[in-house]
Amino acid sequence: xxxxxSQMFQGLSSSSGSGSSNFLADYxxxxxxxxxxxxxxxxxxxxxxxxxxSGSKAQTNNVxxxxxxxxxxxxxxxxxxxxxxxxxxxxxxxxxxxSTLQNENTYTDTQNGQxxxxxxxxxxxxxxxxxxxxxxAAKQSTLSNKTAYIxxxxxxxxxxxxxxxxxxxxxxxNGTLQFNEATMKSAGISKVQEMFSSKDSMSYGSTVMxxxxxxxxxxxxxxxxxxxxxxxxxxxxxxxxxxxxASDKLxxxxxxxxxxxxxDIAKILSTAKSxxxxxxxxxxxxxxxxxxxxxxxxxxIREKTAQNADALKQFGFSVDEKGRLKxxxxxxxKSDMSKVQKFFKDYGSSIASxxxxxxxxxTTKANTASGYTxxxxxxxxxxxRFADFI
Numbered sequence: 001x002x003x004x005x006s007q008m009f010q011g012l013s014s015s016s017g018s019g020s021s022n023f024l025a026d027y028x029x030x031x032x033x034x035x036x037x038x039x040x041x042x043x044x045x046x047x048x049x050x051x052x053x054s055g056s057k058a059q060t061n062n063v064x065x066x067x068x069x070x071x072x073x074x075x076x077x078x079x080x081x082x083x084x085x086x087x088x089x090x091x092x093x094x095x096x097x098x099s100t101l102q103n104e105n106t107y108t109d110t111q112n113g114q115x116x117x118x119x120x121x122x123x124x125x126x127x128x129x130x131x132x133x134x135x136x137a138a139k140q141s142t143l144s145n146k147t148a149y150i151x152x153x154x155x156x157x158x159x160x161x162x163x164x165x166x167x168x169x170x171x172x173x174n175g176t177l178q179f180n181e182a183t184m185k186s187a188g189i190s191k192v193q194e195m196f197s198s199k200d201s202m203s204y205g206s207t208v209m210x211x212x213x214x215x216x217x218x219x220x221x222x223x224x225x226x227x228x229x230x231x232x233x234x235x236x237x238x239x240x241x242x243x244x245x246a247s248d249k250l251x252x253x254x255x256x257x258x259x260x261x262x263x264d265i266a267k268i269l270s271t272a273k274s275x276x277x278x279x280x281x282x283x284x285x286x287x288x289x290x291x292x293x294x295x296x297x298x299x300x301i302r303e304k305t306a307q308n309a310d311a312l313k314q315f316g317f318s319v320d321e322k323g324r325l326k327x328x329x330x331x332x333x334k335s336d337m338s339k340v341q342k343f344f345k346d347y348g349s350s351i352a353s354x355x356x357x358x359x360x361x362x363t364t365k366a367n368t369a370s371g372y373t374x375x376x377x378x379x380x381x382x383x384x385r386f387a388d389f390i
Contacts, residue, residue, distance in 0.1 A: 083140035149215035234281035235359035242352030293361035
């Protein structure tokens with residue numbers, strides 16, 4: 001019977017995720033007797049009596065159960081508990097400060113005599129202080145769903161170190177920040193506003209905000225089955241729309257009432273409207289997911305759309321502050337459909353590919369997605385995320 005248990009757990013461990021596989025492998029070895037023989041050798045040394053043997057057997061069983069219990073419910077130190085709590089509380093606080101630096105009102109003088117420069121300097125001080133609190137908490141935290149996004153935020157900061165230094169922010173080797181108010185004032189607040197612009201989805205501030213939003217979602221939300229189904233349905237429909245807009249068939253010409261060959265504008269417009277609807281529906285349903293495979297592909301779609309914002313605009317598509325699409329039908333109908341087709345050959349196909357992956361990760365909840373960050377890069381669990389900053 002013990003042999004059958006071992007084979008069963010070995011089979012399970014080969015098909016499970018890394019955390020469960022390690023546990024099951026240990027369990028298999030415990031059941032198969034390797035730990036048991038070790039315990040027997042320890043407790044049985046120095047005596048061969050049946051009573052001692054019986055006692056050692058009981059002690060061995062107790063030790064095995066204790067080991068299994070510790071693996072099932074690992075103890076968390078008080079320092080780790082504090083770090084987890086600080087990280088959970090620090091993320092929304094930092095988000096609020098980034099929002100302040102994105103708010104246009106921050107960059108205007110107030111009626112009570114407070115200058116815009118002083119308001120920006122105060123917000124920058126808060127940003128650096130709260131950023132450091134989040135980073136320090138993340139390095140000790142065991143909340144891996146959140147720390148993945150904080151590590152990604154830190155890499156974004158490191159990549160923008162030169163530009164940040166121009167507005168008074170220095171990136172330390174350990175990933176924390178320092179602020180020089182004099183440098184910021186010398187550079188001018190317009191540079192700060194540009195760095196944190198909410199209108200530019202690829203700005204430093206917008207990228208940091210997106211990482212914090214992902215981290216905040218991962219802080220405690222659980223996926224809703226209804227939302228997963230909606231997200232999967234919208235993603236699958238978006239894939240179909242993207243492929244349709246990239247196809248030759250949609251742009252096949254028809255005869256108008258005068259017998260002239262022309263594009264079927266109504267049909268193409270209908271597909272474009274469906275594309276927008278499913279694009280927005282997918283984000284509405286899926287961006288609260290904690291599945292990082294879903295989030296990684298949403299981030300890629302958002303990035304591709306931001307990179308093509310100018311091209312989309314000429315066909316009547318616009319992107320709002322939440323990253324949702326809007327379509328001006330009159331502008332679209334007046335567009336050169338041959339140019340629309342050429343554009344969607346690349347953009348539509350590319351969006352369809354990521355939408356297909358959103359559908360896949362949403363419907364399967366693939367365990368293999370758990371190692372991906374919102375930037376689409378694979379991230380190893382644990383402190384190795386912060387290796388570049390330690």
